[in-house]
Amino acid sequence: MEDYKFLFKIVLIGNAGVGKTCLVRRFTQGLFPPGQGATIGVDFMIKTVDVDGDKVKLQIWDTAGQERFRSITQSYYRSAHALILVYDVTSRESFDCLPEWLKEIEQYANQQVITVLVGNKIDLTSQREVPPETGLQFAQANNMAFLEASAKEAENVETVFMDLARELTKNARKYLLRNTETVDPNITEITGETTNISYGGCCGSG
Amino acid sequence: MAAATSTGSFTREEIENLTELEDIQTAYDQLCSDEKEVTEQLDSLLDQQPTLEGKMSTLHRMGPNLQLLQQDSEQLASMISFTCQLAENVSSKVRQLDLAKSRVQAAIQRADDILDLKFCTDGVQTALQSGNYEQAAAHIHRYLSLDEKVLKQSIPDAKEGSGIEHSLELLHKAEQELKVIINKEFDEAVANKDATAVDRFFKIFPLIGLRDEGLKKFTAYLCSQIANTSEQNLQIAIGTTSTERRANVVYADTLTHLFEGIARLVETHQPLVETYYGPGRMLTLMTELQKECDRQARRVVDAFIKNRAYQKKAQQVQQCMMGRTGTEKPDPKELDTLLAEVTLINSRAELYLRFFRRRVTADFEVQYQEEDRRKDKLSELDRLVRTCGLSLCVQELTGDYILMEEYFLREMIMKAVSMDIMEDGSLTSSMVDDIFFILKKCIKRAMSSSNVDLVCAMLNHATTILEQDFCEVLYGRLRQGFPSGFLDFTQAVNLMQSTIQQRKITSDSTEDTKTAFLATLNNAEACSENILLLKASLEDECSRHFPQAGEQGKAKLDSCLSDLASLSHRFKNMLQEGLAELDSSAIKPQVKPWVATFHSFSHNISEEEFTNYEANDPFIENFVVNLQSLLDSFKGSLSPTIYDQLISHLTNQVTHQLERAVMKTVFNRLGGLQFDKELRALVGYLTSVTQWTIRDKFARLTQMATILNMERVGEILDYWGPNSGPLTWRLTPAEVRQVLALRVDFRSEDINRLKL
Numbered sequence: 001m002e003d004y005k006f007l008f009k010i011v012l013i014g015n016a017g018v019g020k021t022c023l024v025r026r027f028t029q030g031l032f033p034p035g036q037g038a039t040i041g042v043d044f045m046i047k048t049v050d051v052d053g054d055k056v057k058l059q060i061w062d063t064a065g066q067e068r069f070r071s072i073t074q075s076y077y078r079s080a081h082a083l084i085l086v087y088d089v090t091s092r093e094s095f096d097c098l099p100e101w102l103k104e105i106e107q108y109a110n111q112q113v114i115t116v117l118v119g120n121k122i123d124l125t126s127q128r129e130v131p132p133e134t135g136l137q138f139a140q141a142n143n144m145a146f147l148e149a150s151a152k153e154a155e156n157v158e159t160v161f162m163d164l165a166r167e168l169t170k171n172a173r174k175y176l177l178r179n180t181e182t183v184d185p186n187i188t189e190i191t192g193e194t195t196n197i198s199y200g201g202c203c204g205s206g
Numbered sequence: 207m208a209a210a211t212s213t214g215s216f217t218r219e220e221i222e223n224l225t226e227l228e229d230i231q232t233a234y235d236q237l238c239s240d241e242k243e244v245t246e247q248l249d250s251l252l253d254q255q256p257t258l259e260g261k262m263s264t265l266h267r268m269g270p271n272l273q274l275l276q277q278d279s280e281q282l283a284s285m286i287s288f289t290c291q292l293a294e295n296v297s298s299k300v301r302q303l304d305l306a307k308s309r310v311q312a313a314i315q316r317a318d319d320i321l322d323l324k325f326c327t328d329g330v331q332t333a334l335q336s337g338n339y340e341q342a343a344a345h346i347h348r349y350l351s352l353d354e355k356v357l358k359q360s361i362p363d364a365k366e367g368s369g370i371e372h373s374l375e376l377l378h379k380a381e382q383e384l385k386v387i388i389n390k391e392f393d394e395a396v397a398n399k400d401a402t403a404v405d406r407f408f409k410i411f412p413l414i415g416l417r418d419e420g421l422k423k424f425t426a427y428l429c430s431q432i433a434n435t436s437e438q439n440l441q442i443a444i445g446t447t448s449t450e451r452r453a454n455v456v457y458a459d460t461l462t463h464l465f466e467g468i469a470r471l472v473e474t475h476q477p478l479v480e481t482y483y484g485p486g487r488m489l490t491l492m493t494e495l496q497k498e499c500d501r502q503a504r505r506v507v508d509a510f511i512k513n514r515a516y517q518k519k520a521q522q523v524q525q526c527m528m529g530r531t532g533t534e535k536p537d538p539k540e541l542d543t544l545l546a547e548v549t550l551i552n553s554r555a556e557l558y559l560r561f562f563r564r565r566v567t568a569d570f571e572v573q574y575q576e577e578d579r580r581k582d583k584l585s586e587l588d589r590l591v592r593t594c595g596l597s598l599c600v601q602e603l604t605g606d607y608i609l610m611e612e613y614f615l616r617e618m619i620m621k622a623v624s625m626d627i628m629e630d631g632s633l634t635s636s637m638v639d640d641i642f643f644i645l646k647k648c649i650k651r652a653m654s655s656s657n658v659d660l661v662c663a664m665l666n667h668a669t670t671i672l673e674q675d676f677c678e679v680l681y682g683r684l685r686q687g688f689p690s691g692f693l694d695f696t697q698a699v700n701l702m703q704s705t706i707q708q709r710k711i712t713s714d715s716t717e718d719t720k721t722a723f724l725a726t727l728n729n730a731e732a733c734s735e736n737i738l739l740l741k742a743s744l745e746d747e748c749s750r751h752f753p754q755a756g757e758q759g760k761a762k763l764d765s766c767l768s769d770l771a772s773l774s775h776r777f778k779n780m781l782q783e784g785l786a787e788l789d790s791s792a793i794k795p796q797v798k799p800w801v802a803t804f805h806s807f808s809h810n811i812s813e814e815e816f817t818n819y820e821a822n823d824p825f826i827e828n829f830v831v832n833l834q835s836l837l838d839s840f841k842g843s844l845s846p847t848i849y850d851q852l853i854s855h856l857t858n859q860v861t862h863q864l865e866r867a868v869m870k871t872v873f874n875r876l877g878g879l880q881f882d883k884e885l886r887a888l889v890g891y892l893t894s895v896t897q898w899t900i901r902d903k904f905a906r907l908t909q910m911a912t913i914l915n916m917e918r919v920g921e922i923l924d925y926w927g928p929n930s931g932p933l934t935w936r937l938t939p940a941e942v943r944q945v946l947a948l949r950v951d952f953r954s955e956d957i958n959r960l961k962l
Contacts, residue, residue, distance in 0.1 A: 037589050040601070041659030044762045059765065068601050071608040072659050075666035079769055 004048055004055040008168045010161070011076050013101060014086035015094040016065030019120040022151035023086065024062045027161050032152050039064040041072050049162065051169045058165060077108035082116065082164050087135075089119040089148065090127040095134070102142060114167060116145045118160055123150040322348060327373040330380040339391070340406075342384050343413035349377045350415055384414055389423075396427045409482050417483055424479075425491055428471050429498035432464070436502040439463045444509060454543045457510035458550035464502050465558035468495055472565060486573035488566050489583070493590065496562065500595025503555075507599045510551075514544055520606035523613040538621075541614050545651060548607045552655035555600045559591050560754075604660050611648055612667040618644045619671060623679050628721060633728040633845050641676065642736045649744060653751045658759040661748075665766035672737075672773055677780065680733075683726040684784050688791045689716045724843040727784045731845055734777035741771040781848065789855040793836070797856070800832050801863040805870060809877030810950055816876045826884040830891045833860070837895060846897075853896040857903045860888070868910055872950050878914030885911050906936045913937075913945045919956040922946065926962060 012020040021039050025031045028045045043062040048055055061080070063073035077083070085101055087094040098117070105115060117139040119130060132148055139146030145163065149156035224230045326345040333342035388410050395403030404427060411420025443460040446453050472495070479487050511517055522536045566587050574580040591597065622640035629636060645668055652664040748755075748763050755763065807824040808815075837856070841849055873881065885907055892900050916922060922942065925933060937945065939962035946957045 037592065040592055040597075042662065042762065044758060044765065046761075068598075068605045069659075071605045071612075072663045075608070075612075075663040075670075078670050079666065 004057040006054065006169055006172050007057045007059060008081040008165070008172075009059045009061065009076075009079055010082045010084060010164060011061045011063060011073075011080040012084045012086060013063055013073065013104070014065055015088070015091075015097050018065065018086045018088040018091070018094050019151050020065065020084075020086050021062050023084075023118070023120060023149065023157055023160070024060055026151040026154055026157045028060065030154075032154075038066060039069075041069055042076065047161075049165050051162075051165050054169060056165050056169055058161065060161075074104065074108050077105065077113075078110055080109060080113055081168055082114040083109060084116050084118055084160065084164070085144070086118045086120055087130070088121050089130045089132075089135070090121050090124050092129040095119075095130045095138075098138060112171075114145075114164065114171075115142075116147065116160060116164060117142075119146075119148040120151060122148045122155065123153045323373045323377070327376045327380075330377060330384075334380060334383065334387075339384070339388065339410055342380070343388070343410045346377070346381050346384055347413040349381070381414060385416065388414065388416075389419075392423055396423075396430070405478065408478070412482050421479070421483060421487060421490060422494075424475075425494035428475070428495060431471070432468060432495070432498045432502060435467050436460075436464050436506070440502075440506055440509060443506070444513065455547045455550055457506055457514070458547050458554060460506050461503060461551055462554045464499065464506065465554055465561075468499055469558070469561055471495070476565070485569060488569035489587065492562055492566055496590070496594050496596070500599075503596045503599055507551075507603065510547075511603075514547075516544065516603075516606060519544065520609055523610050527609075527613060536610075536613070538614055538617050541610055545607060545611055545614065548603050549651055549655040551603060552600055552607075552657050552660065555596055556656040559594075559597070563587065563591055600657075604655075604657060607655075608660060608663045608667070611652065611664055612671075615644065615648045615664075615668065616671050616675065618648075619676060623676070628725055633725070633843070634732045635725045635729060638729050638732045638736065642733075642740060645672075646740060646743070650747060653744075653747050656751060658752060658755055658762055662762050662766045665744075665763075665770055669766075669770045669773060672733075672770075673776060676733075677776060680726055680730055680777075680780060683722055684780070684787060686719055686723065688723045688788050689719050721843065723784070723788070724840065727781055727788070727848055728843075728845050730777045730781040730784065731848055734774045734781070737771060737774045737777070741767055744770075785848070785851055785855060788852065789859065793852075793856050793859050796832075796836055797859045797863055800829055801860065801867050803829075804864065804867040809871050809873045809880055811874065811876050811880065813876065816880060819880055826887045830887065833891070850896050850898050853892065854898060854900070854903075857892055857900045860892075861903050861907055864888075864907060865910070868907070869944065869948070871948065873914050873948050874951050875915075875917070875949075878911065878916075878949065882911040882915055905934075909933075909935065909937050910945050913942060914949060916946075916949075919946060919952050919960065922960065922962075 012024060014020055016038060021036050021043065022032060024043070024045055025033055025036075028047045039062060041064055045060045045062065046057065047060065048057045050056070061076050063069070063076065083105060085098065085105075087098060089095075105113070117135065119132070119135045122128070135148065136146050145167075147156050147160050147163075149160055151157055221230075221233055224233060326349045330342050330345045330349075333339070333345060388407050392404065392407040392411075395407060404424075408420060408424050411417065411423075439460045443456045446456045450456075452459055472492070475491075476488070479491060519536050519541065522534055523541075526535055567584065570580050570583050570587075574583055619641050622637045622644065625640075626635050626637040649661070649664055649668060652661045655661070744767060748760075748767070752759060752763065804825055807819075811819070833856070837853065840852055844852060868881070871877075885904070889901060889904050889908075912925070913922065923929065925931075926935070926942075935942075942962060943957050943960065946952055946960075947954060
């Protein structure tokens with residue numbers, strides 16, 4: 001068994017070609033592979049990071065943006081702890097599709113999911129079509145954190161993922177605390193080092 | 207004087223100035239020792255003299271030798287330079303010879319070439335006339351391998367040269383002529399569907415320098431063959447009646463024929479291409495073939511979508527899942543066959559693309575020796591395979607497939623729930639087996655597609671359906687609660703009143719609710735175990751279906767599978783919650799009044815009463831009988847593990863209640879003995895009915911009995927603190943005093959005096 005305290009699933013979504021794969025590659029491998037082909041189905045990467053002394057394993061699911069893979073990618077929403085919704089600041093179209101993505105999230109993701117909005121490709125300043133304020137307004141109106149980033153220049157990429165990791169860890173610690181207080185003394189569950197927080201699985205309905 | 211003594215050696219002047227005897231004595235001693243030292247030094251120098259002399263004489267003898275040596279070496283140097291010159295002379299001649307030889311060879315070569323040229327010129331004409339195109343092509347090939355410019359230069363004589371020019375011109379003309387003929391003949395052979403002739407002319411193209419064109423024409427020919435066969439197969443497929451044997455998978459079969467046809471073409475023609483066109487041509491060939499394959503596959507898939515109403519069904523499913531009413535519900539049975547065909551299409555395409563990849567990769571291994579170049583080429587191939595029209599078709603089908611398979615799974619599970627019955631002799635109800643059968647069927651079907659993403663998506667959906675929909679069903683049943691069957695009078699009255707107000711509950715429906723509740727507990731346990739079994743069996747399947755899934759694919763499958771397996775915990779928790787509910791609704795209300803009777807007879811008893819109790823037991827026999835009948839009412843309806851857990855809950859209740867009862871009772875020595883007997887009987891009984899050890903739960907009561915059995919207050923010290931030995935006290939010092947105080951014959955001063 002690997003030595004980590006928490007495991008979180010992060011799913012990246014957004015239109016095709018907005019740079020989801022590049023963001024993931026930049027974060028997990030420190031690379032910016034030019035001429036990246038379209039993702040087929042779902043790609044899967046793992047990176048273990050340190051959050052205030054705790055080892056946190058991030059399971060990053062990089063989904064294909066193309067419509068025909070939608071039914072594959074939708075199946076990953078529900079177990080996601082966090083969603084990163086990506087658009088391309090040089091493509092108004094990718095921004096205009098955001099409401100559709102929010103609808104998907106509402107339909108398939110669990111209630112507690114954390115969503116971050118990321119505007120990618122800010123290195124292409126001359127081609128920008130979506131100003132930062134527009135992105136920020138949209139994020140605020142829909143209760144999301146917002147960041148602009150560039151996978152190519154490695155700008156804000158680390159921040160996006162690490163902010164998420166910190167937020168998720170904070171929530172998970174709270175959840176653990178709350179659960180150990182109210183736990184039924186008759187049920188002693190032997191759990192190992194690692195804690196897999198499952199939002200759907202808290203015992204509420206009995 | 208002081209200075210003289212301190213230095214240790216004396217000058218003559220100093221000595222002469224010495225006046226004191228003592229100083230003179232010292233100076234004398236000093237001088238003596240100096241003398242001795244000097245003598246020693248002289249001796250040692252003299253000793254060295256003969257050695258030095260020996261060495262000198264040796265040196266003298268070596269003088270003449272040195273001269274000799276110098277002369278010899280000068281001689282040697284001159285000899286070497288002479289030899290060197292000689293060698294230089296010889297080799298230059300050899301070089302000249304070599305040069306001459308190579309020129310002669312070139313001359314011969316050129317003469318040969320000219321002869322060949324003439325031979326070719328003549329040969330081509332005759333070969334062309336006699337229709338022996340292989341021969342003609344061979345001549346042209348030979349001619350093409352000659353360097354025309356050099357030939358022209360090598361013959362300055364105008365008269366001779368014109369002959370060569372003429373030959374070259376003739377050959378050039380013949381080449382053009384042959385090219386036209388071969389092209390024409392090839393086209394004719396294709397038009398006549400003459401496979402032998404096609405092969406024949408195909409082999410000639412590379413000889414006359416038309417490699418690329420030949421390959422292009424040939425692949426076009428192969429493509430047209432593919433198109434023809436595929437068209438015929440598709441027409442047959444469309445004409446198939448639904449009663450034929452493989453009617454349900456006829457489109458998958460048509461695609462299979464297409465793929466097999468291409469594979470067969472490649473199998474037969476690859477050696478031909480490699481022999482006549484050299485290695486490194488497979489990518490070009492396969493890419494061209496793939497274009498035709500994409501076109502044909504698209505036509506078959508389009509026909510499939512149209513004639514099976516694939517998209518229409520997918521849309522219906524989508525509408526149903528969005529909860530829109532009024533839309534026609536697709537028939538799961540129809541979906542079942544449709545889905546099976548899609549997975550077949552998926553797996554056939556996957557198999558074919560694997561064949562494609564393997565063939566080209568093997569060709570790369572031969573062609574590209576350098577690692578980097580090969581990697582580039584491989585990623586080019588990868589992109590080609592991933593983005594080819596066939597892959598696109600399959601991806602589109604897969605999208606709708608997942609939608610429909612999810613719907614199918616959910617519908618079938620809900621159907622199993624709605625048709626749920628308890629069969630005699632079974633602890634779980636029918637839906638558990640049904641649901642896991644469906645799960646296994648659907649996921650295995652998904653796996654047969656050989657598509658990792660598709661399987662992962664279905665695993666995710668299965669997890670969601672179990673966790674959201676099915677857990678809700680079970681929780682719903684648990685929430686109905688467990689109606690208490692053993693009613694005492696007050697409870698009965700209360701229940702009567704409440705039922706009169708609400709609705710009439712017949713004893714039958716109470717019994718049913720009870721059975722349903724217990725079955726749900728068994729179901730939860732069975733689900734928790736079945737999920738682990740399902741995971742193990744799917745893992746097995748995975749390693750069979752995806753031996754070449756790669757690290758990525760395996761990691762994805764593992765992650766999705768372990769998400770599914772984690773549901774096992776969820777069902778276990780459900781079981782625990784159910785047991786807690788059973789405890790509070792069926793066990794606690796029963797046990798409480800039974801234990802209460804413990805008060806109703808005295809434990810402050812005489813010898814006579816004690817004997818009397820032995821004959822006519824006042825409490826414990828009845829209590830055990832009650833427990834027995836309570837447990838018996840559950841034993842047949844719960845799985846052994848849950849039954850044991852229930853006993854554990856029961857034991858907790860009994861010990862808890864009994865402790866409280868004891869604390870409200872007074873004892874004397876004999877009463878303590880009586881209690882000890884009762885407790886032993888109780889522990890004995892409960893131990894006999896469970897696999898688990900329950901003695902530990904009785905630790906506090908047993909310790910109370912020990913205290914109540916003491917002769918005097920101070921006896922406790924034999925068991926307390928350092929004297930406790932292996933015994934761990936579960937009672938606090940305050941509780942020990944409390945228990946001691948229950949004995950009427952113990953004085954409270956003695957108890958208070960105790961140091962615990």
